[in-house]
Amino acid sequence: MAAPMVKKSWMRNSFNIAAVVLMLLFLGTDCEAHLSPKFYDNTCPNALSTIRTAIRTAVSRERRMAASLVRLHFHDCFVQGCDASILLKDAERNAFQNKDSVRGYEVIDSAKAEVEKTCPGVVSCADILALAARDASVAVGGPSWTVKLGRRDSTTASLTLAERELPTAADSLDKLISNFAGKGLSARDMVALSGSHTLGQARCITFRNRIYDDESDIDAGFASTRKRRCPVTGGDQNLAALDLATPNSFDNNYFKNLIQKKGLLASDQVLFSGGSTDSVVSEYSRSPATFKSDFASAMIKMSEIEPLIGSAGQIRRICSAAN
Template sequence: MAMGSASCISLVVLVALATAASGQLSSTFYDTSCPRALATIKSGVAAAVSSDPRMGASLLRLHFHDCFVQGCDASVLLSGMEQNAGPNVGSLRGFGVIDNIKTQLESICKQTVSCADILTVAARDSVVALGGPSWTVPLGRRDSTTASASLANSDLPGPSSSRSQLEAAFLKKNLNTVDMVALSGAHTIGKAQCSNFRTRIYGGDANINTAFATSLKANCPQSGGNTNLGEPRTRRRPTRSTTPTTPTSCHRKGSCTRTRCSSTTTPPTTLSATLRPTRAFSSAFTTAMIKMGNIAPLTGTQGQIRLSCSKVNS
């Protein structure tokens, strides 16, 4: 059906507004209003990662789970709500680290730096702290006044999603298959719960390296034992993912179906020789991280700058 001129114009206006929203982000956003913002976030993340290296992985995932639900607006940080959704409950970590950084920032620049920006920068600084690539983060996001557990349940992909379901979930956020595969390289760090990969290591999936599956069984019994969190984290940084065009063919060392949550038990010394991030991976990963960080930001006078990341201003 042909589009009427009025709806055609409103479509143009809508597209222009959407483009303007992410166009308003700027890497120099806090240069005058809070010049120490980035250094404060960096040192907060460095301290947290040095006392608990897995925290780098957890902060990276927190940013992903924020951006896929209502956009990168810190909705995931609001107590309750999204935090109770299936993909998040009993699994997300790092809220206290963000709260501590926010407290420090409030003491130097009152109500200036958004929780959404803190989380975006903390994800970048986490990757860097673990030896991965760096990138410049566009800034100026504002914080939501709402969160949605139902959107978290519908928009976050699950560990048993098929390839086409995963691609659709990413496409919905304007991320293509190359972005999806590059971002899945995040699973070279961090841990997963036994329940998320048990079926795969006990014969449910032929597409897994046998020795790797055996090594995971030590921490993941055939029944129960879900409190044992995954395999030891051995890689210190997002390194590489599979060839962008073939996301399902991989080193067969991903513990989760298709998505390769956590990866290997190979000693780090070997990894530093064999799994240094390739230039192609670093480039695809950083491009995709910036795209993910630009999903539907609140800017200008939208939303608010929260005083505390876990609750809306009263």
């Protein structure tokens, strides 16, 4: 009777070993399809430093570029996920939320070209966008954060999706909260990310209604100052700093402005208008450290919205066109 028992034991052990091997193979494949901060350590070890140098150079030439690069990453991730689809020509770039407004494409192209010199076909444009946003923040005194890498690039972009899913300057608080929730971001994340408006500028066409609306709650003196560069008609593309006091520094002054009814865009001021996010704005206005910490955390969450990983998508040779 011993022989059959040995045979059964051997078969059972063989089955268990096979099951373990299959599980390890599955886990190995699953792990490879996850983002990791060490993704390029072996394939392109100088990628991060090369990109950082390109971003620092661009921001040193024009301080405003820091805000533009953070916004470029945001507008990419909100449409099809963080897949560099916004960089493809003649699609998302032409959405009304982007056209004549979103900028920094040439900075990403330049960083990509530098990386291609040493590691052709390795580093994705989507990853460069994510790193550029972080490096731009640091370049103007903002927080740093660990960027997980391994995104791949989309071969398509959608004008329709961009116009449907990107926020607008006239959105209500409820609409903003719903929009961000649809991307896995909380109302607190939304307020923190909106704090990037401590930098950058807006076009007259995006805030004209607010400064000339007699029913608006805008501070009268602030509105009067903004009218100088934004007439009732004409001057649509004239620019005004989102934060009048410290437009080139990453600080918490944006939130102090909102409490004083000096939010330039209607979608800024709704964050402090008697609604559910008032308490978060107040907290950030008191604690720059809390704001910076939450901003970094929210940027990490945003940068991981529906990335293309594994064998999905491609690594574009140039960021403005599919291979």
